[in-house]
Amino acid sequence: MWGVSMREDVKEYYGRILTGSVDLQTNACCTDDDLPSHLKPLLARLHPEILSRYYGCGLIAPELLDGARVLDLGCGSGRDCYVLAQLVGESGEVVGVDMTEAQLAVARQQLEFHRDAFGFSRSNVRFLEGYIEALDELELEPGSFDVIVSNCVINLSPDKEAVLSQAYRLLKSGGEMYFSDVYADRRVPAALQKDQALYGECLAGALYWNDFLALAGNAGFVDPRLVADRPISIDAPEMAEKLAGIRFFSATYRLFKVAGLEPDCEDYGQAVRYRGTVPNQPDALVLDRHHRIETGRVFPVCGNTYRILRESRFAPHFDFYGTWERHFGIFEGCGKALPFTDEADGQAGCC
16 A cells, blocks of 8 residues: 555645645545534633644544543644543543654643643643554553544554554553544545545545444454444545545544454343433433433443443443343344244255
8 A cells, every 4th residue: 555655745744735724625634513512611722823733623522531541643733632631630641642743843832831721730641753553662551541532543544453453452441442534435446545635635545434344343342333424525626536436424433442242232131221420411421323322211222332331431320230141132223134034935954
């Protein structure tokens, strides 16, 4: 595919060619524009230079980060890191990793500004220069992070499976990788993958969605959960012509490090009840696109969802019902349908 030369091209694209999100030619690098109201005051505290050097929109900030240790892959000039720093609080820590020296220089210049703006006695943010597919070279302790986030960056990596594997290694048991990225409805042709502008716009490196599911499973994330998605518009005529026939989507996934999850949604007659105690989600907790769990309601779940909630930071906010003593087959509405017919066809055999 591409190696050192394209990696340097991406550095140049984000370090020199782009000066801000206004220079982007597509909306591929944008997450959901509907920023939750509780996050807007946190953005307002950031230094103007940090905001101006951000390439995209939206914000990747999962629930329950107070006191957490968070790793941001592809942190750029640090915008998301400084928002997350406020969510983890002074007792938590945010580590940002990026390969672009120019971006990190901007981020590091404002460490003390933000420490003072947040009212902390010490800075709870640090930035490391490195490659997100080679996190083992950064002396980060395995199993030391509660949450790993990334905002439209993994598509820029030449080795996406390594990124996912490294993330799995660094997460604590029950930890979560929560990230947005760009996906395609088919594999992007190799010739287009070498186009600097298409790569810089987060399109040429987009994974075919089915390949992503396989890579996530290989890395240990057996049951990826899709949180939200939207189609991407390509308004630049030249780019649209090159990419004709390929549809792109921005999607947010959450991947939990819970060992031994099953490949499909299996029904053990289990249920959970949300207590309504997650900050800013008093009425319901949205785990993913298929699980909006209303407060106080006994909510039937598959075995994987039961374990994800019980073995992660969400556990104190739920009541859990049921055991593993009896299996009822595939959970209704999920997984694979029974492939057999109920009608005999008059034939018999050993296979």
